[in-house]
Amino acid sequence: MPFDRLAPILLLLGSNVFMTFAWYGHLKYKSAPLLMAIVASWGIALFEYTLMVPANRIGSSVYSAPQLKGMQEVITLLVFAGFSAWYLDQPLKWNHWAGFGLIAVAAWLIFLD
Known part of the structure; x- marks a missing residue:
């Protein structure tokens, strides 16, 4: 995966770790x-x-703004799921996973042409 496609993903992952701790x-x-x-x-x-x-500046050269936002939402949910279970001792239940899954499907739709 070229730098301009991978870098935004890695930067979004890192930013979401910080933001999850902040929030x-x-x-x-x-x-x-x-x-x-x-x-x-x-x-x-x-x-x-x-x-x-x-992440958004570099990513905007290959992804649209809605694609970047969709990607960010999925990354946020994945980071939050781990954080909630590991740091807060509040593992997600089936309905949380189902809701997050629906958001992931919505993000996937954003990437369709």
Whole structure:
């Protein structure tokens, strides 16, 4: 797979790891003040943006914006599924997988000509 097709996928994967921690990582620390969670999340999100922006910039040379968004959604769900089970100790149930599967089908449709 050429660089311009693979790089966006890898960058989106990395950005989603950061974003998942920014959005959901604080749930393990509910006793921490909300303001602290917000500031920490913004700090983590900075790293997410340093990967997401290049992913979309590089990816736009071979993928359409809707394709990039569809790809990002599927990657987000995969990262979140692992994060939820591993970090939050909340494995997904059948209905979560079914819902995520429907979103994956929707993303697949975006790639059809």
